[in-house]
Amino acid sequence: xxxxxxxxxxxxxxxxxxxxxxxxxxxxxxxxxxxxxxxxxxxxxxxxxxxxxxxxxxxxxxxxxxxxxxxxxxxxxxxxxxxxxxxxxxxxxxxxxxxxxxxxxxxxxxxxxxxxxxxxxxxxxxxxxxxxxxxxxxxxxxxxxxxxxxxxxxxxxxxxxxxxxxxxxxxxxxxxxxxxxxxxxxxxxxxxxxxxxxxxxxxxxxxxxxxxxxxxxxxxxxxxxxxxxxxxxxxxxxxxxxxxxxxxxxxxxxxxxxxxxxxxxxxxxxxxxxxxxxxxxxxxxxxxxxxxxxxxxxxxxxxxxxxxxxxxxxxxxxxxxxxxxxxxxxxxxxxxxxxxxxxxxxxxxxxxxxxxxxxxxxxxxxxxxxxxxxxxxxxxxxxxxxxxxxxxxxxxxxxxxxxxxxxxxxxxxxxxxxxxxxxxxxxxxxxxxxxxxxxxxxxxxxxxxxxxxxxxxxxxxxxxxxxxxxxxxxxxxxxxxxxxxxxxxxxxxxxxxxxxxxxxxxxxxxxxxxxxxxxxxxxxxxxxx
Numbered sequence: 375x376x377x378x379x380x381x382x383x384x385x386x387x388x389x390x391x392x393x394x395x396x397x398x399x400x401x402x403x404x405x406x407x408x409x410x411x412x413x414x415x416x417x418x419x420x421x422x423x424x425x426x427x428x429x430x431x432x433x434x435x436x437x438x439x440x441x442x443x444x445x446x447x448x449x450x451x452x453x454x455x456x457x458x459x460x461x462x463x464x465x466x467x468x469x470x471x472x473x474x475x476x477x478x479x480x481x482x483x484x485x486x487x488x489x490x491x492x493x494x495x496x497x498x499x500x501x502x503x504x505x506x507x508x509x510x511x512x513x514x515x516x517x518x519x520x521x522x523x524x525x526x527x528x529x530x531x532x533x534x535x536x537x538x539x540x541x542x543x544x545x546x547x548x549x550x551x552x553x554x555x556x557x558x559x560x561x562x563x564x565x566x567x568x569x570x571x572x573x574x575x576x577x578x579x580x581x582x583x584x585x586x587x588x589x590x591x592x593x594x595x596x597x598x599x600x601x602x603x604x605x606x607x608x609x610x611x612x613x614x615x616x617x618x619x620x621x622x623x624x625x626x627x628x629x630x631x632x633x634x635x636x637x638x639x640x641x642x643x644x645x646x647x648x649x650x651x652x653x654x655x656x657x658x659x660x661x662x663x664x665x666x667x668x669x670x671x672x673x674x675x676x677x678x679x680x681x682x683x684x685x686x687x688x689x690x691x692x693x694x695x696x697x698x699x700x701x702x703x704x705x706x707x708x709x710x711x712x713x714x715x716x717x718x719x720x721x722x723x724x725x726x727x728x729x730x731x732x733x734x735x736x737x738x739x740x741x742x743x744x745x746x747x748x749x750x751x752x753x754x755x756x757x758x759x760x761x762x763x764x765x766x767x768x769x770x771x772x773x774x775x776x777x778x779x780x781x782x783x784x785x786x787x788x789x790x791x792x793x794x795x796x797x798x799x800x801x802x803x804x805x806x807x808x809x810x811x812x813x814x815x816x817x818x819x820x821x822x823x824x825x826x827x828x829x830x831x832x833x834x835x836x837x838x839x840x841x842x843x844x845x846x847x848x849x850x851x852x853x854x855x856x857x858x859x860x861x862x863x864x865x866x867x868x869x870x871x872x873x874x875x876x877x878x879x880x881x882x883x884x885x886x887x888x889x890x891x892x893x894x895x896x897x898x899x900x901x902x903x
Contacts, residue, residue: 545649
């Protein structure tokens with residue numbers, strides 16, 4: 375085991391390479407702090423790659439009266455959109471209305487209306503939806519995104535895939551985001567600003583000695599151990615946050631998380647237009663159907679308590695059937711299991727506020743500073759991907775007393791790697807990329823720009839013909855791009871590349887994936903990693 379130099383004490387050690395951990399590391403490094411982050415798996419290996427992939431205010435959270443959370447998220451939509459126009463873009467959502475729409479029975483709004491208007495029997499009136507969308511348009515000071523409008527489903531493409539009984543809908547704005555790429559780009563920017571990012575490195579123990587955290591790390595590949603010393607410890611372990619408190623640091627806590635599994639299914643493309651649908655079930659729950667990776671449709675999500683972290687989250691047959699049935703209640707052509715090409719699930723670590731159901735548990739984040747060990751540890755509970763940047767700012771504000779040299783907040787409006795171009799500038803960038811690299815097909819160029827933004831030029835480098843990019847693994851993935859992902863984006867395995875740095879796992883065959891894995895292993899061995 376390597377031990378630290380006596381004078382080598384960093385300011386901040388972050389446990390967890392999800393969106394919250396990487397966002398905090400980036401913000402802290404940009405303020406001049408000495409930072410290290412450790413992730414026991416790949417970046418975004420858990421919750422942060424298993425979201426519904428939306429930057430949204432959370433329209434349904436208005437019914438829980440979470441106005442601060444919704445307003446903060448709505449403001450952040452446009453702030454983040456400007457910082458990452460390659461991996462985030464506006465989307466329009468169509469909410470079909472019908473007179474039998476119902477509340478979830480345990481929301482504050484449903485309880486109030488049931489008391490005041492018992493004759494409604496839990497139905498969701500149109501005026502209430504209009505009120506919610508009115509607030510949704512205005513709470514966040516919307517400037518870029520277009521406003522809500524009513525649409526007639528009997529005319530136009532929005533109504534074509536739906537059953538004839540749906541004649542009226544409301545259309546509103548939210549944003550799409552490539553969730554796992556967001557995490558990686560935050561980690562990259564943190565590293566560029568001086569942070570040390572270590573993946574596949576587990577924190578096995580953290581204890582305070584003479585007022586300083588001694589953090590023991592173990593490399594998951596080699597087994598090698600080392601100790602890092604830090605003034606402040608940030609526990610951004612996501613689903614493992616409570617386990618880290620109790621077992622890694624050996625501290626007691628009254629705080630905890632409620633583990634909620636959200637499952638999604640990916641189907642063949644269900645309709646031709648590029649808008650999403652907001653569908654509500656008879657139980658009051660809602661799902662989205664979202665155009666996905668050009669040729670597919672993403673449907674999700676569920677909300678089910680997940681009891682055991684040792685149990686890998688997977689979409690159960692019951693969850694898949696629920697999603698298929700709810701979508702089929704709206705679509706003219708029923709969606710069946712034969713249409714499903716893939717599924718994924720993630721465990722959301724919601725702050726345990728003793729809510730009556732998984733759906734009702736707060737999506738707000740909670741930060742708790744614990745000094746009982748003799749040095750400060752900040753524990754991060756809950757949160758949602760849309761508010762990760764604000765969470766990071768609040769986290770650094772809480773630890774500012776222990777880092778007197780800390781700089782000012784700076785991340786609002788600062789582009790992530792590859793994102794230094796205007797919102798809506800993707801098509802222009804694609805044309806410039808094709809002009810410089812005429813061997814690219816339009817779909818290939820679009821994929822590269824939507825992954826790397828203006829860094830797509832750097833990924834392709836000096837190539838003049840496609841063979842300059844090295845081995846072709848299929849689906850336009852080449853050795854040049856994989857080398858970039860390994861050297862710049864912390865990728866080590868084929869799974870990292872095809873599911874978290876991209877979604878090419880939907881297009882590659884098993885033999886191609888095996889060839890990619892073998893190539894990456896040889897390259898890692900050659901460079902001694």
